[in-house]
Amino acid sequence: MPSAATSVYYALVVAWGASFYQFYLRDVFQTTLGVGRVIQPIEDFPFECRRVEHPRLEACEDLWLDNEARVLYAACAGTDPGRLHWNQAIKKFNASGRRPGGSELIALNIDDAGVDGLFHLRGIKPLGYTGANGDTSLDLLGFDAEILDGETINFYFVNQRPPIGPFNNYIDGSVVGTNSTIDVFEMKRGEEVMRHMRTILSPEVYTPNRVAILGGGAFLVTNDHSVKTGWRRELDPFIGGGNVVYCKSNSECHTAVAGDEPDEELPFNPAKIQPLYKQYLDKALSLLPKTKLKFPNGLTRGFDGLYYVPSSVDGQIRVYALTTDNTLRLIDAIRTGIPLDNISPDARGDLYVAAFPNMPRALKALADPLNLDSPSTVLRIRKTVDAGADGIRSVDYRVEKVIEDKEGKIISGATTVRHDAKTGRLFIGAAMSPFLVVCEPK
Numbered sequence: 001m002p003s004a005a006t007s008v009y010y011a012l013v014v015a016w017g018a019s020f021y022q023f024y025l026r027d028v029f030q031t032t033l034g035v036g037r038v039i040q041p042i043e044d045f046p047f048e049c050r051r052v053e054h055p056r057l058e059a060c061e062d063l064w065l066d067n068e069a070r071v072l073y074a075a076c077a078g079t080d081p082g083r084l085h086w087n088q089a090i091k092k093f094n095a096s097g098r099r100p101g102g103s104e105l106i107a108l109n110i111d112d113a114g115v116d117g118l119f120h121l122r123g124i125k126p127l128g129y130t131g132a133n134g135d136t137s138l139d140l141l142g143f144d145a146e147i148l149d150g151e152t153i154n155f156y157f158v159n160q161r162p163p164i165g166p167f168n169n170y171i172d173g174s175v176v177g178t179n180s181t182i183d184v185f186e187m188k189r190g191e192e193v194m195r196h197m198r199t200i201l202s203p204e205v206y207t208p209n210r211v212a213i214l215g216g217g218a219f220l221v222t223n224d225h226s227v228k229t230g231w232r233r234e235l236d237p238f239i240g241g242g243n244v245v246y247c248k249s250n251s252e253c254h255t256a257v258a259g260d261e262p263d264e265e266l267p268f269n270p271a272k273i274q275p276l277y278k279q280y281l282d283k284a285l286s287l288l289p290k291t292k293l294k295f296p297n298g299l300t301r302g303f304d305g306l307y308y309v310p311s312s313v314d315g316q317i318r319v320y321a322l323t324t325d326n327t328l329r330l331i332d333a334i335r336t337g338i339p340l341d342n343i344s345p346d347a348r349g350d351l352y353v354a355a356f357p358n359m360p361r362a363l364k365a366l367a368d369p370l371n372l373d374s375p376s377t378v379l380r381i382r383k384t385v386d387a388g389a390d391g392i393r394s395v396d397y398r399v400e401k402v403i404e405d406k407e408g409k410i411i412s413g414a415t416t417v418r419h420d421a422k423t424g425r426l427f428i429g430a431a432m433s434p435f436l437v438v439c440e441p442k
């Protein structure tokens with residue numbers, strides 16, 4: 001007969017195994033890979049969608065909508081040449097394969113598609129920007145914008161600059177990573193130029209993905225990986241990696257949330273464990289590495305003043321409040337069950353997020369976006385606050401599928417969506433795909 005200690009030991013091994021599955025592998029199978037997920041065809045949804053194709057509308061990872069001026073801004077890098085060669089997220093580090101002239105910020109008049117259906121697209125020319133080696137081209141990824149007064153907009157861009165060596169030559173990014181910065185530009189509404197204001201360069205901002213502007217020059221930015229390059233990155237999907245950083249306008253940045261607080265529910269209630277076993281259990285739990293943020297992607301500031309950080313691995317949107325010491329406190333987690341990319345509010349404050357319902361296919365299409373389509377999903381998250389009769393407020397987040405494209409027939413590889421609350425249209429960008437998508441409600 002086994003001794004009591006042995007039984008406890010085996011019980012713990014089982015609990016540990018269950019926790020291990022719960023903490024690490026369940027996310028990977030159920031959420032990241034989406035084993036068994038039902039994906040719907042685009043015909044199931046009440047939208048009429050079309051691709052907006054133009055060489056300057058290729059690989060537009062992120063979009064921002066000026067609701068009042070009715071102008072959509074897209075940060076486009078080009079597919080090939082362009083993002084297929086230079087993209088730290090999928091370890092492409094061929095700096096000479098970037099598009100000549102670099103990325104462009106493109107403006108589109110959303111209420112006037114024009115005869116060619118291209119919404120009078122035009123580039124917003126950057127003035128006064130010079131990169132580390134005198135190169136004036138930008139390498140844009142996620143961005144945010146703030147309207148300062150009726151006529152001035154400030155853009156905060158993630159700029160994935162290639163690293164340079166002692167002779168101003170490009171050096172191998174696969175070894176040292178990118179030399180990413182956040183670059184701030186100012187433009188006057190209606191003009192076709194934007195003026196460079198400042199560059200934020202900080203060792204804290206190492207794999208920046210997207211910015212959320214706080215005001216007064218300060219901002220939050222997600223680092224989507226644990227490190228720039230190397231073996232530790234490969235473990236990120238399993239044990240997590242990446243964080244959110246707070247920066248002031250003078251490049252003073254610090255970690256706002258390391259993302260290693262244990263926010264997963266335990267598979268059992270520790271309070272109900274017998275005291276005798278508790279010490280063993282505590283020991284076992286202390287041996288478990290804590291869950292971390294897993295590929296924190298395109299964060300945003302909600303209309304409620306809270307910060308929403310979506311994960312491209314576990315499908316959670318973590319909700320944070322900014323504290324007085326400029327760190328983030330986790331107050332909620334919305335479990336969508338689908339790997340997510342950028343999240344953005346519409347003019348009403350509803351949040352729209354692009355998601356990857358079939359990650360294996362998405363990864364294949366990322367490597368070959370000119371020939372393969374990638375299934376895409378758009379989710380809406382609507383917050384409701386009920387003041388109960390007892391005076392206790394209850395907050396609820398309702399997650400709804402707005403549209404999905406099982407085959408990626410029209411919406412392929414979506415990474416960002418902007419909802420025009422006025423007309424109900426969706427504008428969808430993709431980090432790799434050579435087009436934008438616009439969907440009109442039927």
Ligand SMILES: *[C@@H]1O[C@H](CO)[C@@H](O)[C@H](O)[C@H]1NC(C)=O
Binds near residue numbers: 085094096097
């Ligand atoms: C890098 O890009 C350049 C320009 O497109 C191309 O000629 C070269 O073959 C690429 N190098 C690699 C290693 O893919």
Ligand SMILES: *[C@@H]1O[C@H](CO)[C@@H](O)[C@H](O)[C@H]1NC(C)=O
Binds near residue numbers: 131132162163165201
């Ligand atoms: C990174 O950028 C800074 C500022 O432009 C520059 O001084 C530094 O040499 C760059 N480092 C690399 C490795 O490119």
